[in-house]
Every structure is written in C-alpha cells, then in structure tokens.
Amino acid sequence: MASVTLKGIYKIYPGAVTAVSDFNLDIEDKEFIVLVGPSGCGKSTTLRMVAGLEEISEGELYIGDRLVNDVAPKDRDIAMVFQNYALYPHMTVYDNMAFGLKLRKTPKTEIERRVKEAAKILDIEHLLGRKPKALSGGQRQRVALGRAIVREPKVFLMDEPLSNLDAKLRVQMRTEITKLHQRLQTTFIYVTHDQTEAMTMGSRIVVMKDGFIQQVDTPQNLYDFPVNLFVAGFIGTPQMNFFNVKLVKEGDGVFAQFGANKIKVPSGKLAKFTSDSYIGKEVTMGIRPENIHDEEMFLSNASEATIDVNVEIVELMGSETYLYLKTDGKDGNIVARVDPRSTARTGDKIKVAFDANRLHFFDLDKENTLLDR
C-alpha cells in the first residue's frame, strides 16, 4: 500500500510531440483513482509512465516516499492488468497465477498460499485446475486480476481492463473490481475511456484532454461543478446541451437570450457568477438533459424558463424517454430526458421548461466556468 505522487510530469516523444504536459497529482494511499478522457488524451501514457513502461521526459514520480523515475518496472512494486488479459493457454489457472512468482523464485509454499488466497478473494477456487480454454471471458479476466493480486503490490494499475468484455459482463466486473478494491485496501489507478466506468468506480476522477489534466474531483462534483466546457460535455450521457446565449439585464432580472427564447437566470445563480462583467455579453449556457422538463406541473411553475420546441425524435428507453427537440436560436437538437409517461410524440409542438437553478455558464472563448461552487 502506498501513495503515488506525480510532480510536473511530461512525456515528450521524439519530434517534440508532447503526449502529457505538466501532470501534477497526489494519489492517496488506498485511493481508487480513475483517469478518463477520449482516445489520445494521454491517460494510458501517464499510466505507463507510472508503470515504468514509458520513460518520464520531465518531472518526478514517487511511489510512497521513493523517487522511482529510474527504477525498473519489476522493482516498483506495482502490478498491471491490461485490456488484453492474455493467459498461457497450456497452463492451468493455478500455474497462470503462479507464473510471475515462479519467475521471481518465490518459495513453493508461499506461491501456494498466495494463489489460493487470491483465488478465494476472486471466487475462482473451483477453477484452479482448469485451462483458459475452459473459462468464460469474465472468468479469464478474474484470473488476470488474480495474477496481479498474488504479487501483493503496493499499487494496482489497470488499463481499460474491461473493454474486451461484452456490455453485460462489463457492468458485472465493474462491481467486482470495486469490491476487490474495498477488500484489498490498496491503491488503484484505473484508466478508461468510458465515463460510466469512471463515475461508478472512482473515489476521484482525473479528466484529461490533449495531455493536460482538465479537472480532478469526486464523481458527483465533476457532474455538478464542471470547471470547463470539455468536462461538462464529457461527463454525463446523453451529454449536456449547450447554447450560445446573450446575458441581458431586464428590470431587476438577468435573462439568457438565444433566438426568440429567453430564460431567466435565478438570483441565486447570478450570485455565483465570478464576475458581473458578463452581463450584456455572449456566453455558453449548458443544461443537462434531465433538467429539461415537459411535465405540466413544472411548466406552470417555471414560466420564465420555458421555451417552445418541435419534437423531432422520441426515443423510449423503458425507464426514461429521450426527446430530441428543435428550437429557435440553437443549431442541432436539444436532448431532454423525461419521464416515460410523457405524451410528447414526433412532430408535436410543445413547451419545455429548464430547471434554471441547474444552469451552467461558460466563457465563450476560454470555455472555463463562470460560476463559483
């Protein structure tokens, strides 16, 4: 068990291609941290630097109190689990799990103890005599985890370990890995491009883009207080709706105006603006799909946050319904996540209301949030 500290880490490839820039992060002992971001954002490169598989171009990496920049991967006391959970096909599950320890010349009795203990944790004791061919995808992934557990590392590094599994199994293994973390009480660093995985598993999430950290926070804070447009759009499915609006002052109130639509910005929200210099200017407004309502009760209570829309597509998801809406002053569709009992049908002209307390505002050019928490 150990903390991991990354101080001003850079990865620069030949030809001055910078994959990771000024990465600073303190990962606490026993924490489950998730690095998330689109392909090419530098998350796997960062993990590979922690593992020692990529050289660190600049900066310092500590595991515990030990500077490990120049320490070989095998001596870093880490264990990695990859997307490709390759097992030796001619070896039994036991031998696959014991293989790394055998290479390290660990005594047989110790190997046996560790393999059996890991198998018990992963509930694969009954599979120890089987060969990989006789295992399901989920069972193989468990063996790959077991192979990492037996090393009793200080830090577990996982690079998209679930992406080879089908959707159902992925959900199941997600829970298994979370339980495993609770049970092992060890530091986990987990890389994924799947924001659902990130949100459900991580105690903290690092959102990355183009090699830079965008935000490090708890899942709920990332969702509620995104620091910029990228994080706001990346976290949440369907993604947040964005509008180019002008903030105009009318009487005592401030309205977000786009096309023929006007949404009153509540005074509580206005108070959170970092500066009032944005009044009279164009900004980006965001609202999540679940904060757009078509229920009569909501519409009657939010008359100053109501807009006219055309229903273009209705997607019934069972537990909820997605409405794809078109309105004046907005290119593309607005997505609303509404109650499945909604009566809206394709082609209808309806009114929807925004929950104005849940609005987000971002600088039009810099894309950073304009709101304090």
Place this chain on the structure above:
Amino acid sequence: MYLDHRVIAKIARILSKINMNVMLLDNSGHVILPEDNNREFTLPESLRNNPTQSLVYGGFTLIGTEGTQPLFLCLPGDSPDVSSCAVLCAELINMLTKVDLPHADKEQSYRSILREEVEGAELESIALEHNIPLERNRCVILLHLSNVDTEAALTILENVVLENGSDIVVEIDRHTVVLIRAMEEQEDYDEMEQLGLAIESTFVNETSYPVYIGIGEPKKTLTQLADSFREARRAIDVGRVYRAESHVFAYRKLILERFLADVPLEMSQRYNAMMFNRKTVRLFNEEMLHTIEKFFENSLNLSETARQIYIHRNTLVYRLDKVQRIIGLDLRAFDDAVTFKMMMLLGKNANNDRNKWR
C-alpha cells in the same frame, strides 16, 4: 566455439568471485567479459600454439581453455598465485562448457536448421544424432528484443516451455530468441497467438524491455521449420508497419498487410496520393483519420463508433458525408470502405523504411 548467453553468464558469475580484473577473450582476441569492454588484443603466437600452458606477457598472466577454438583468460599480475588462479579458472570453464555441450549442440543444430544451413541427408543425420523428431507439428514463436537482455528472455521462455522437453528455446543472435513449440493435438493456431500475447504480457510485467513477437505457421516436418521461422520474421516486419500499436503478430492474420507490403513503393505512393493529396489534406486531419479508423475497427457500426469516440451519432454521419462529398467514397458501403482502407494502408507502406527496426 559458439557459446550462448547462458554459458557466458555462468562464466561471468565465476569470474566475479575472483578479486581481480579478469578478462575473457575469444580466439581472435576480442574481449567477451567484462561485457562493457569492447577492446581487442593481439594474442602471442606461443599462446595460440599451446593455449592450455599459462604464459606471462606484459605483466599479465594468460591461459587458454581446451578445444579447437579456445577462449583465453587474461589476469593482471605474474606471481605464481595468479598463475594458479588462471589454471583453476580455465579448468572451471572447461568443465562448464563440457556440461553444457550436449544442450548447446542441440541448440546449435536447431539454429542451423532455422537458418537453412543444413538440408537433406545432413539434416536427417543431425536430427537422428540429437533425437529430434523429423515429423511433428511445430510452430516458431520469434521474439525480437530491442534492448540486449537475452538472459531475461531465456529465463522467461524456459519457464514457458512444456516440461516434457519437446519445446526448445534457441538464441539466434543478441536481438532474437526463438521458441520452437511442439504443438499438441488439441492445440490450434489461436492458442499459439494467445501464447505469444501471454509471453508479451510477462515481458511487460517482469522486465523493462519491449519485445516484438512474430508467430509463424505450424509446420509438420523439421525441413519446413525454417519456413515457420521466416514467416515469424516476416510477421514482425509487416506487423510493425501496419499495426504499429501491437507487439504480437500472427503471420496467418496479416494476409492483406503482407499483400500490400509486396506492392512496389512507387505504386504504393501513386495509389495513396489518389486519396491523400493537397486537396484532401484539410479533410483528412488527425481527428478525421482517427474517426475513420475507429469506424473500420467497429465494422462500420455507426452507433458503436460514436459511443467509443464520444461524438454524437449525427456528428459521425456528418463527417462521413463530408468524406463522401469530397472524395466520392461512401465509407458506410463495404466496397468503398475496402477501397479507402487499402489506399490508407498503402500510405503506411509508402512512408515506411522497411528495415529501420532491425
């Protein structure tokens, strides 16, 4: 006399126990040990004529080992104690090389077979001498190591081989190690690929060295083993060009890539330029190429691709429409997608210095 890495490592261990700077030289005077010493010495003629007789020369004591191509030890000092130490070391090396000789001989035989240095009756005679079955389903798994650490590779592979002794690990040169895998009846080619992936994964976890693995086709006879070796090499050659993100390449699964690699460079450039030229340079930016590659990876599935690269399905449709508008290929249609994929791969061919990794 060929000495593989393991024997040299054992000798190095013996010499490290002696509290003086001992050098081990080959019969042409090159320093083998210490490994970081690349000097070359001229050996006295009298020593060459009678290597096992120790000789004092320029303040050093020299002695050779037994055999037609002896190794030579060079110890600083000229006292009787140093001379005794030299004799003792030479004797230990003699014993060590003799013990390892049967294994080294078998390995040397496989090395010659893989390099096609023996054939016909000579090959059969070697097989008989070393008890190597002439007919058996075998597959070559070749490891290319960028950094010199064949010892780590050998240690890993020796733990992978079947305990019944039917597999053999052969060190080809300081960058190449081969596992000749005797396939059991129930084993198929996919399992050989799995084995390759597992070996690569072990390398990642246990060493700090990158490894590229090529897997040749299984062959039924010993004569054909050299073909499997050549295929494994070719798989790495081609795989590194067309599947740069992978480290394990199965020859059988690279049919299209092998075909494209055979297209002459000039022709590759000509066809690639039909799609990728000054007019399309803005269209095919990094983002667009990434989108298209992901779309192909997901078997032209719009929804799955959009989900994976975090764009709205309509954005993906818009991008593909744009491609169709400018180059006239609808990548949602199989035929057009194949055409585009081939033109794109030819670009990798055109941009590749085929032997740069060797």
